[in-house]
Amino acid sequence: MSILDTHQTNRLRVSFFNLLVIVVFMVATGCTTTASHKKVMISKGAEIKQPSVRVVVERSADTLIFEGADLRLVCGDVKLEFPDRVLLRFEDGGVRYRDRLLKYPVKLQSSKRIYINGRPYYGNLVLLNKNVINVVPLEEYIKGVLSLEVSPDWPLEALKAQAVVSRTFALYRIIHAKDPNYHLDNTVFFQRFEYRISSKNISKAVEQTDGEVLIYRGEVIEALYHSNSGGRTESCQNIFKNDLPYLRSIQDPYSLRTPYSYWSFEIDSSEFIERLVRAGYINGAKKLLGIKIKSRTSSGRVSEFLIWLEGGEKLVINGNKLRMVIGPRVFKSLLITEVKVQRRDNDNYIIKFSGRGYGHGVGMSQWGAKVMAESGFNYRQILSFYYRGTTVRNYIDVIDNP
Incomplete structure (x- = not known):
């Protein structure tokens, strides 16, 4: 069953119940292949909270220390409160607190950030099958991604391009979830993520592109990206076996004047x-x-x-x-x-x-985007260069009116 965060940020004109039904339906019917795009129809409704991303932040956990203000642990009818910290041991059947075994799933909540062995996260945590899943509002998740993926000192237009790409990447995996319990993890195989207090530039980039994603023929694209193309991007088909028209090889002179060019x-x-x-x-x-x-x-x-x-x-x-x-x-x-x-x-x-170059070479070159921004290109021009034939639109509008 999908777990959606109840944190209240950025209300959207869309029915949250319908979004949940659609996502669960797509997972249940096996809509997980990257080669086949599926249309998602969501009816307009009352204003509700934005959808959340479920990110695995710890795998095969053993013993972890959780810290935060007014920690609350919920497991079925069991509800425990801790003033600032709790040590939990992960076992096959559940989480052990002192002499008590709490069966999965176990939820951890806090009014502020939750620290896992000193690393900060925002939103709620779900402990399931020795994994720790961070349930975080989409826009806050994007801020956490940008904090690790790019430098806050980069030009604003490059940061805005990364915000749109990372949001598109996440939304694609929400729609095409391969596991009903989570959407992605926080490694380089998906997107690096850790909640930090965002710089003004990163917050501005996310807020100025709020809800914007890349669309191809009415559908959210698979927005792959990498560090540096080395002067030429790679076709998706050559690496990931899917021939996507917007992810074909192009000459990229902007990536030849950056670190890792050679x-x-x-x-x-x-x-x-x-x-x-x-x-x-x-x-x-x-x-x-x-x-x-x-x-x-x-x-x-x-x-x-x-x-x-x-x-x-x-x-x-x-x-x-x-x-x-x-x-x-x-x-x-x-x-x-x-x-x-x-x-x-x-x-x-x-x-x-x-x-x-650096990375698989498919999609946007992050360093190339930086050079383009320094050369006067805006974020939409950067995205059009790397994702040919796509457009930038608010994903709610696209889902309502593909």
């Missing part, structure tokens, strides 16, 4: 092999003889690598999988310009990767 890193061949062994791609330590690019996508990113090992063994590995094995923080993108293997000693080699 990068390189080195890795010892023995460590390289060890990581492949740990990931299950090869059995046992073997000597590396060579590595080269086997194929590229239409944007120039590496699709496959070919690796030679001792004994005549060859390994063909997907580019993105190798990037994850090595680590995306050092292996910043697949827009590789050079791979060099240099001998270190009789048994070891150094592999040097050089390339451009």
